[in-house]
Amino acid sequence: MVRYPIFVGQFLYKIKSKSMKYSPFNLDIQNNNTDSRIVAALERISQAFRIMLWNQSKELSLTPIQIQTLIFLLNHTEDKRTVTYLAREFNITKATVSDTIKTLTQKELITKEFHPEDTRSYTIHLTSKGSDIAEQTSLFTKELFVPLIKLNDTEKEDFLLNLINIIHHLQKSGIINLQRMCFTCVHYRPNHPKGEHFCNLLNLKLDTNELRIDCPEHEEKPG
Ligand code: SF4
Incomplete structure (x- = not known):
């Protein structure tokens, strides 16, 4: 070289x-x-x-996407537990999600609740066995905490902000979609009189280390 x-x-x-x-x-x-x-x-x-x-x-004996689906279902509300939402979340086709759902149903890890007004669509629920596996597998990233806990607060804030900026750029470029973070939220106000980051919904100044990556109250800002 x-x-x-x-x-x-x-x-x-x-x-x-x-x-x-x-x-x-x-x-x-x-x-x-x-x-x-x-x-x-x-x-x-x-x-x-x-x-x-x-x-x-x-x-x-599960595939990576099956594990990711279980972890997602464990941590998100019913409105997000649909085939359409999962396809957008993981940037995959609805057909691939449907295959995953079929296998997880056969393994008795999830159940489907069909909507009375449209019997083709359904909400997905974890069974108690599915819930246990999702809890257990959620810890697959644990090794990453070892170096992270050694950073001081300022280093963590800088690191987080830089990562959020990269993710935000990737979304704006159309490479990834569906981000539930402050920068893409209708309630987010940058450079607010009360602080650099402000949430209108919570009526709260957010410190950099409080900026969210996956917020349950997130509402997508119109493009
Ligand atoms: S609702 Fe959530 S994502 Fe939106 S600005 Fe407030 S904290 Fe951030």
């Missing part, structure tokens, strides 16, 4: 960015550019999530 002085690396980064040929995985560039090392680090963390989820899945 070629090691360039930092100024050469920055120059190459600018040239390659302009020509759209730049890749954060090009090690010659990556090792001279902080942004690309952050992107590469996020990719490693995403890989770790997949591995941790996969390990849980193998133990219980």
Whole structure:
């Protein structure tokens, strides 16, 4: 691997960015550019999530999406426990959700409650066995807490805000959808007289470490 002085690396980064040929995985560039090392680090963390989820899945003979569905059902209200909502939540087709629901029903981990006014749609409920498995598997991310608890409050706030900004950008770019966080909420007011972040619904100033990623009261801001 070629090691360039930092100024050469920055120059190459600018040239390659302009020509759209730049890749954060090009090690010659990556090792001279902080942004690309952050992107590469996020990719490693995403890989770790997949591995941790996969390990849980193998133990219980479930697929990763089946586990994610159980955890989602455990933590969200009835209005969100539908095929349409799950498809948007996980960025997958309704057909894939329906297959997942079918298997989880056969395994007696969920039940369907059909709507009297439209017998094609239904709300999904966890059975008590499903609930137990969802509780147990919810802890699949526990290793991530080990380094996080070592950060001080300011480091955590900065980290959280940066992650929220990245997620917000990915949503605005159309890469991911359906975010239930303050920045996409109709009740959120930035730069309010009472504070930098303010929730109109709760009538409350929010400190940075109180900004929500998944708020039960979230209402999507019109686009
Ligand atoms: S309702 Fe929830 S998501 Fe919306 S601004 Fe208030 S705290 Fe944030």
